[in-house]
Amino acid sequence: MNTRKALASTASILVAAGLALVTGGAPAQAAPGDNLAWTATPSASYTSPWESVAAIRDGIDPPRSNDTANPRWGTWPNQGQQWAELTWTTAQTVRAVEVYFFDDGGGVRVPASWRVQRWTGSAFADVTGASGYPVAADRYNQVTFTAVSTTRLRITLQSGAGSVGLLEVKAHGATTPPPASGWNPPANLVTPLNQVWAHQEQTYHNGNLYGFRNYGWDQLFANRGHINYCVRWDSSAPVTAAQRDQVHATLARQYRKWMDAMVGHNNWPYTEVPVRVVGWAVRDRAQLQWSDNSVDIYVGDIRENAPQCAAPCGRFFNQGGQYPNCPGGAARHYDHSLWLTDGFGGGAGGDWGQRMGREYYMNNLNAENMTILLHEIGHTYGLDDFYDWTPSGVGGFIMRAGSASSITEFDRWMLRDWWRHLKSRYGY
Known part of the structure; x- marks a missing residue:
């Protein structure tokens, strides 16, 4: 689903919340420099x-x-x-x-x-x-x-x-500049990439593509190189501690596929982007079959007929990057939601995170490529859908739904093109 379409559908959750924060733990220490x-x-x-x-x-x-x-x-x-x-x-x-x-x-x-x-x-x-x-x-x-x-x-x-x-x-x-390879796409991709960017500039945010300040890029740089997630468990199914950890591991592994495309490219400053799951939201605490405090747990905050982590902790609700009313503190804020819904077909993605079927996600925990998740993460970073047109000279790619199962070279260069156009806002 297109990023901007998903944004519109999610605006309805901007309402006051009654929250039940059950438990919280300290996040892993942020890694200094490169790894x-x-x-x-x-x-x-x-x-x-x-x-x-x-x-x-x-x-x-x-x-x-x-x-x-x-x-x-x-x-x-x-x-x-x-x-x-x-x-x-x-x-x-x-x-x-x-x-x-x-x-x-x-x-x-x-x-x-x-x-x-x-x-x-x-x-x-x-x-x-x-x-x-x-x-x-x-x-x-x-x-x-x-x-x-x-x-x-x-x-x-x-x-x-x-x-x-x-x-x-x-x-x-020791602190050293990252590789500085610039904008050098393969010759056969120059024209379609230019077509894609021109289409985005003309189509989205009323011609103010650069004025929008809550892309995944903005969230990543506000955190200085990591991303926090909340899991919206939109299901009545129980979750074991092992399944909780598998959800996190799969998410980190799939997210890395996009971030690896940026390493060493055009002054990109990170060699890794840690993904942390800091919270779970459920209807009933008894669904979560663990007692440790590794993640914050939110119970009974129902929006769009689905459990929601604390709004004061969410980047979507606090786009200035300040979280003074987050029950777990700023370190426990979440940038994206992983919204897993029973019986949900297809997917949705935007600055708020990604949504897909709970069954689909849990059945693909060990898949090499979780296609829907990869597609929707692309939207979080601004990449477009291609329902009604295809750039010249390219065929299947993951952002053209149904035409590829994994991230292709064209997808990678579309992501890098966003960095090329936005990197100055982060001082690069």
């Missing part, structure tokens, strides 16, 4: 046969240390000193590391201690100037140190109450 771990090859001293060392650099921010949905690295039953390592083909300059410990409350627990070591060319040595090595569950633990240039970085853990493991490792480089 070099994405480009590294992981290895480990030992990996349990059912775990994966590749999990430590898969780019998924864990919801908690006992993450039951996403891949993780663990060493059960081995104890003592264990390590996980990142290896690059060329030397990288690293100034900080963040680790998220795996702790299942049983055989795998947070370590007694840990440290970061670099490869000197002949041996591993502890980094110098370390700020300290915190050990805490359910959040990233960060250490900064004197910048090192190395091809191998090792996280060494000493077991405590059990075996050890990690859900994610982030390695942050």
Whole structure:
């Protein structure tokens, strides 16, 4: 569904709300700078046969240390000193590391201690100037140190109450400008891209395409590089903790497909865009079969005949980016809603988020491409529908509903074209 059409249908939810905030937890620490771990090859001293060392650099921010949905690295039953390592083909300059410990409350627990070591060319040595090595569950633990240039970085853990493991490792480089490749689409796409942009300028926001200030771009930059979600569970079905985590993992994985199209392009400043689910909205608290406080839970706020997270926490309702009346505080605000409705056919998308069938989403948790979700995220970033026309020289692409199941090169260049036209508003 077209972004602007979806905006109109959603305007009716701008009404006062009676809210029931049930619980809230602290969000993961925001990552400083770039994350070099994405480009590294992981290895480990030992990996349990059912775990994966590749999990430590898969780019998924864990919801908690006992993450039951996403891949993780663990060493059960081995104890003592264990390590996980990142290896690059060329030397990288690293100034900080963040680790998220795996702790299942049983055989795998947070370590007694840990440290970061670099490869000197002949041996591993502890980094110098370390700020300290915190050990805490359910959040990233960060250490900064004197910048090192190395091809191998090792996280060494000493077991405590059990075996050890990690859900994610982030390695942050010294501040350097991102790649500055500019506007250089393939020759065969120049004409259709120009046609698309001219159509958008002439058609939407009464000729004031640039005046609209709540595209996904605006939300992303207001957060300095991450996106928060609320799940509107428009269903009577129960949700287990494992399903909750799968909903988050799938959302992050699909969202990344769009964001990866921007990495290294035309001064794009981010190498990753973490996606956080900060809230769930339901009709009945008993539907949610967990008792931890990893997300805020909103009960009984019904708009458009569907549960809604707190309006004071929503970017759609507070486009200035201030959330003084959000029950969970500004850190718990949400930029998009993932609205999952029983029996809903097709999809809808806009600056408020994305909507689709609950059955469709849950049946495609492990799909390589969740086509409807990808299409609707495109609308959140301003991309058009193509119900009544097709740019010259191109065929199937995901924003032309029904003609492609995954993001195509033309879709990527349409997204980059939005950045080309809007980036000056963010100082690029």
